[in-house]
Amino acid sequence: MEDRLEKDLLGEKKIQNSAYFGINTQRAMENFNLGGKIVNLNLIREIALIKKAAAIVNRDLKEMTADKADAIIRASEEVIEGRFDDQFSLSAFQGGAGTSTNMNVNEVIANRAIEILGGKKGQYTLVHPLNDVNMSQSTNDVYPTALRIAAIRQIRKLSNCLADLQEELQIKENEFSNMIKLGRTQLMDALPMMAGQGFGAYAKAIARDRWRIYKVEERLREMNIGGTAIGTGLNARNKFIYEMTDVLQNLTGLGLARSDYPMDITQNCDVFVEVSGLLKALAVNLMKISNDLRLLNSGPRGGIGEVILPEVQAGSTIMPGKVNPVIAEMVGQVSMRVISNDTAITLASGSGQLELNAFTPLIAECLLESLELLERSVTIFKGKCIKNIKINEEKCRDNLESSTALVTALVHYIGYDRAAQLAKKALRENKTIRKVLLEEKVLTEEKIDEIMNPYQLTKPGIPGR
Incomplete structure (x- = not known):
């Protein structure tokens, strides 16, 4: 030819x-x-x-x-x-x-x-x-309008995926509501908690992300179509501008609106920065959750080992039997990419000059990539990781009982200083707090049982009262 x-x-x-x-x-x-x-x-x-x-x-x-x-x-x-x-x-x-x-x-x-x-x-x-x-068009009104429509469609998909992830985390919150474990601050033993409470906290964070991302669609609905090159509308009839809005509303089924100041939409990209910022917030939460799960899953013998992540593929070409937390690692990497894209969107949006931003292609690529990566990774995270997580109850009990975390429950009975002395002794002699309490005859066994009731230790109030 x-x-x-x-x-x-x-x-x-x-x-x-x-x-x-x-x-x-x-x-x-x-x-x-x-x-x-x-x-x-x-x-x-x-x-x-x-x-x-x-x-x-x-x-x-x-x-x-x-x-x-x-x-x-x-x-x-x-x-x-x-x-x-x-x-x-x-x-x-x-x-x-x-x-x-x-x-x-x-x-x-x-x-x-x-x-x-x-x-x-x-x-x-x-x-x-x-x-x-x-x-009656220009790249400068077509391209931003198309990007806004594409972003809205993807935001809706992501919002639905986040609703599913939130629901799955809440299911785990209920499933693990009676399983006590050790809580940690700064990676050090802190206070007892129910395993379900941790998943409840994750669900709350994702709920905030879902709501923020759902609402930000409103920011993207304004279009500059008909504004042509710089937003003045040269070479586009007024009827064209108004009818384009109606036709695009009908074709997309979205609540699109004609901007009352198209020059603003043509030259300013701060809305994309706002959207990207919320995606970054989601990425931060996903990174935190995935890192927590990797840490709690560590081992299975030499680490914390309280959470059991689903095994989805072999983990090593040289170490037989090794299985890695690859889904959580994938989520972490997607989060890092989204955060990197946010930086690029921020720089590109701030680099516009006068009546147009020449760096819109970078904004479009990064924003749409972030939306698509998050939608897919959240779906995979929910289906291949969160859905089939298990708790190693025996490991949770062993870690809790061998820690000094339970001594905090005694502060109202024996004071901070005395409680600290008992904690030091328990660590020094490699004994549980319960055993040290009984040896020192600080409290009766009945009172110790009353104070260390797991359902009281993980709720507001003074245990044993």
């Missing part, structure tokens, strides 16, 4: 005739030949959705003939369905504030629409990527 020749303001280029993209995409592929990450396909699909909406509106406003608009609409739908995913291979890291990505979508839709109308790729007199597919 022969190549076709396309022209732009810089000259001519040969394009493979099998390609649906055109000269602008070809130049971008050569200019940003970084390898690795390509533009997120969810972003591509939302840009195509905007092209579909624009064709509908321009047809209704008589700015475009019905046959041409219908061809663009059908081509856009095919892009949204993923039929042309192989035509979108631009690097996620590109100059131009996303212009290359917008042009990539424009060219693929235009060439597919040309085919639908019976023409051949590159026959832009039938459907032009800019004059027709991009009519």
Whole structure:
């Protein structure tokens, strides 16, 4: 199949005739030949959705003939369905504030629409990527609007996953509600607690994350579509702006709204920083929980060994029988990536200048990656780790009884100083607190049992009263 020749303001280029993209995409592929990450396909699909909406509106406003608009609409739908995913291979890291990505979508839709109308790729007199597919639009209003829609969809998925994780943690809270164990502060023996209480604390943290992330969708609903290049709306009719909002609401089913000041949305990216900050907060909680579980699972003989994580794969190529907490480790690494992405989003958002932020592609890549990684990792964490966690009750009892944690319960009866002396003796002579109390005849055995009732030790109040 022969190549076709396309022209732009810089000259001519040969394009493979099998390609649906055109000269602008070809130049971008050569200019940003970084390898690795390509533009997120969810972003591509939302840009195509905007092209579909624009064709509908321009047809209704008589700015475009019905046959041409219908061809663009059908081509856009095919892009949204993923039929042309192989035509979108631009690097996620590109100059131009996303212009290359917008042009990539424009060219693929235009060439597919040309085919639908019976023409051949590159026959832009039938459907032009800019004059027709991009009519009344600019990269600078299309790209941020598409990113906001893509982020909202992913936020909803993540919020649902967090609800499931919270529920699973609450199930474990109830399941382990009668299993007493040693609590620790600064990795040192502290006070007794129920194993379920620890999972209840995790559930509360995830509940906060779920609510914050669910609510932040509201920040993303404002669109600058119709604002064109800098938010003034040049080359877009007022009717186009209002109808685009209505059509996008209908197509997405989302509560999208037209910004009352599009220039703000065009140049300021602080909303993405806010969203990313909440994802970072979630990542911090996930890292804390996963690190706790790894520590409590450590061993099985040489560590704490109070929590038993599900065994999902062999852990060593040289040590037979070794099994590692790989799901928790994966969650920790995802958390670190999300925190790193937040730093990149912060720097990129603050680097915008005047009426546009040229670093929006980095913001888009990092934000969508964080959302997708969190959704998938939370789902895996819940299903392959939290759901099948067990508690080693014997190990919990042994660790608690051999510690000095129980001595705190005696402070109201014998005072802090005397309790500290007994703790020192127990450690020095490698005895339990109970045994030292009986040897010293500090309290009767009945009173000791009353004070050290596990159900009193793990609740507010003074034990034994």
